Amino acid sequence: MNKLIKLSSFALAVVLLASCGMRRGPQGDLVGAEDRPEYNPQEVPYGMVPCPGGTFHMGQADQDIAASMANLNKQVTIGGFYMDETEITNNEYRQFINVMVEDSIDVLGEEFVMTQLYPDTTVWVRDFTYHMGDPLMEYYFSHPAFDDYPVVGVDWFAAKYFSEWRTKLKNQANSEEGLAPLPAFRLPSEAEWEYAARGGRDMAVYPWGGPYLRNAKGCLLANFKPGRGDYYSDGFTYTAPVAQFFPNDFGLYDMAGNVSEWCEDAYYDATVPVVWDLNPVYRDDNEPRKVVRGGSWKDIAYYLETGTRNFEFQDSSRSYIGFRNTMIYIGRSSGRELR
Numbered sequence: 001m002n003k004l005i006k007l008s009s010f011a012l013a014v015v016l017l018a019s020c021g022m023r024r025g026p027q028g029d030l031v032g033a034e035d036r037p038e039y040n041p042q043e044v045p046y047g048m049v050p051c052p053g054g055t056f057h058m059g060q061a062d063q064d065i066a067a068s069m070a071n072l073n074k075q076v077t078i079g080g081f082y083m084d085e086t087e088i089t090n091n092e093y094r095q096f097i098n099v100m101v102e103d104s105i106d107v108l109g110e111e112f113v114m115t116q117l118y119p120d121t122t123v124w125v126r127d128f129t130y131h132m133g134d135p136l137m138e139y140y141f142s143h144p145a146f147d148d149y150p151v152v153g154v155d156w157f158a159a160k161y162f163s164e165w166r167t168k169l170k171n172q173a174n175s176e177e178g179l180a181p182l183p184a185f186r187l188p189s190e191a192e193w194e195y196a197a198r199g200g201r202d203m204a205v206y207p208w209g210g211p212y213l214r215n216a217k218g219c220l221l222a223n224f225k226p227g228r229g230d231y232y233s234d235g236f237t238y239t240a241p242v243a244q245f246f247p248n249d250f251g252l253y254d255m256a257g258n259v260s261e262w263c264e265d266a267y268y269d270a271t272v273p274v275v276w277d278l279n280p281v282y283r284d285d286n287e288p289r290k291v292v293r294g295g296s297w298k299d300i301a302y303y304l305e306t307g308t309r310n311f312e313f314q315d316s317s318r319s320y321i322g323f324r325n326t327m328i329y330i331g332r333s334s335g336r337e338l339r
Helices: 002-019 090-108 110-117 134-139 156-176 190-198
Strands: 048-051 054-058 074-078 081-084 260-266 289-293 310-313 326-328
Touching (some): 048 190, 054 190, 081 190, 090 110, 110 156, 190 260, 190 289, 260 310
Antiparallel strands (some): 048 081, 260 289, 289 310
């Protein structure tokens, strides 16, 4: 009887010790690293919309007017990603500039911030000969009336610097909340940009799908130059506030017109046959020309086509070039989990 009592007492002691955390976990087993940050299914970043992965024909969707042979059709596959719903606005970019001035000017230097990161407002005067751009030079970035207009006068380097800052801003907040970091905000690859512009409509000439520039009521569907000397038929003389025209099927605004947009890729005439057919991107640090896409308020309709390629020098800022960010989606991209 005493032996039975002793065995019962021993068993009770083991249970109590285990319940108090004295018993260790599996020893010598592959159980994975502990104390990992909490990670839930990837959230849709604020201000972005999902672009489910898929396969499409990248390249010309209409005639090659310039006979450049620089964008022949090629079927490629794109992984899922998120893209800014609109172009980065003046006020969004101002948030970045304010942080640079308040927190980083001692490290980066005033000259770097004001000449390399601050939008070059003189573009409104120097981009066009004999043009009265002085009012826009004075007010476009500084006046609150233009807060919701796309930022311009930002070169490729500044757009990438903004993307790095935005990543640090978001992931610092995630770190403080004990959450896993999100993937980096970045410029879209040329292939991602074109895939997003088509909005799931393979071979679409324009982001809205159809081959026409006006809807059934005769209204223009983007902000561009519809005719010689005509900049106003779409309702805006220069740029327009973002999201003034209908979005494409992915929910993206202004993928044609308003301002052209920087892409990650270096420009190369033979990009299409050179790059891979899965998430293609062409990088070349020795090539100063970078891809811009989408056409702008001062361009004719040809540059608004989803398959038209163009470029600008990486250190050049223009009154008709802006940008937006993308972020990869981590995981299987069937499209349903992105909604």
